[in-house]
Amino acid sequence: xxxxxxxxLGTANTLVYMKGKGxxxxxxxxxxxxxxxxxxxxxxxxxxxxxxxTPGYIVAVRPLRGGAITDFxxxxxxxxxxxxxxxxxxxxRPKVVICVPSAIxxxxxxxxxxxxxxxxAADAQLxxxxxxxxxxxxxxxxxxxxxxxxxxxxGTSETAVISLGGIVALExxxxxxxxxxxxxxxxxxxxxxxxxGERTAEEVKVAIGSAAETEDExxxxxxxxxxxxxxxxxxxxxxxxxxxxxxxxxxxxIASVVRCLAKAPPELAQDFLVRGMYLVGGGGLxxxxxxxxxxxxxxxVRMSNMPLEAVVMGAGHCIEHYDALKGMFMGARR
Amino acid sequence: MIYVVxxxxxxxxxxxxxxxxxxxxxxxxxxxxxxxxxxxxSPESRREVMDRVRPAPRDDDFDEKPKG
Numbered sequence: 075x076x077x078x079x080x081x082x083l084g085t086a087n088t089l090v091y092m093k094g095k096g097x098x099x100x101x102x103x104x105x106x107x108x109x110x111x112x113x114x115x116x117x118x119x120x121x122x123x124x125x126x127x128t129p130g131y132i133v134a135v136r137p138l139r140g141g142a143i144t145d146f147x148x149x150x151x152x153x154x155x156x157x158x159x160x161x162x163x164x165x166x167r168p169k170v171v172i173c174v175p176s177a178i179x180x181x182x183x184x185x186x187x188x189x190x191x192x193x194x195a196a197d198a199q200l201x202x203x204x205x206x207x208x209x210x211x212x213x214x215x216x217x218x219x220x221x222x223x224x225x226x227x228x229g230t231s232e233t234a235v236i237s238l239g240g241i242v243a244l245e246x247x248x249x250x251x252x253x254x255x256x257x258x259x260x261x262x263x264x265x266x267x268x269x270x271g272e273r274t275a276e277e278v279k280v281a282i283g284s285a286a287e288t289e290d291e292x293x294x295x296x297x298x299x300x301x302x303x304x305x306x307x308x309x310x311x312x313x314x315x316x317x318x319x320x321x322x323x324x325x326x327x328i329a330s331v332v333r334c335l336a337k338a339p340p341e342l343a344q345d346f347l348v349r350g351m352y353l354v355g356g357g358g359l360x361x362x363x364x365x366x367x368x369x370x371x372x373x374x375v376r377m378s379n380m381p382l383e384a385v386v387m388g389a390g391h392c393i394e395h396y397d398a399l400k401g402m403f404m405g406a407r408r
Numbered sequence: 409m410i411y412v413v414x415x416x417x418x419x420x421x422x423x424x425x426x427x428x429x430x431x432x433x434x435x436x437x438x439x440x441x442x443x444x445x446x447x448x449x450s451p452e453s454r455r456e457v458m459d460r461v462r463p464a465p466r467d468d469d470f471d472e473k474p475k476g
Binding site for chain 2: 091095096097209212214215216238239380383387390391394395397398399401402
């Protein structure tokens, strides 16, 4: 008998929660393929290490962009491999709950559920990421009070107001931490004339990236390819430069938080001033982001205890209480 | 004759009773499922998952872990 599963199919990382067991898989959403034969060569962490470092016949790709499937076939293969790795076979077909961005289209929804069913799931249901995040962040969403959650993922940023087990207001933008990396790449190319890879850009973000000035700031040496000479070159980047480079992305995320606040009914809006907003997702770990959101919205911002795992924990709770919570799934009649 | 009248009256009362009880129970699933939904979201109900995940190991052997 298969154990039912909850999957946080993120643009950056994929996490799998198994009913009765907990998180059984947590790794990057990357797959490496042989370009000529189409064979899968590696998935997850191993494939992530190959990004930008492969010979011509290998391609390491992220099949999800902006939380949506960009390549249906590759995503299906990735889900199939994920399910195999957690013990699903053709004889054991579990129920699966998958977390997806709330802004996905009907076509994308069908693509995700079809991919899961073809990969071996007996039934595939979808749940909105901010709702799953609020459950996983342990917010009192069963009470008639305003709970606000900001989920900043790799490809999407979503803000939701939740009360009495349902979403009251929601704002989503297809902007996330990969866009921060891309902004750093573009800035270094434009201002310093060197090309850097997406992994290097991510390392720069983790090392010195910030959304607001912080106390202990340092510079970072970055190595890339000089666009003029083609030779390897090293440049030094400052935190101010990175803040400037990523400002458009950060402003776009904060603007969506403000729009969500504006949508909230006044009775719930007053709760935010006391209870604050909760930040989840890997993008929320960017230094100074909580302070900047707090400064621009005048609402306290708190970090969730387990920001990277909150979404899959919420979906995991739904799989543990499948019958009672099936009304929360996307497309369910409430 | 009187027996027929009594039988008809009893039948009518039973039919009305059945209709009323069905009408009442039609309201019940909404209330019951909402209650179940809210109870399933309570902190006590979530404790099990939280406790199960909290000690889960983060991949310490992987020092270059990407973040979303």
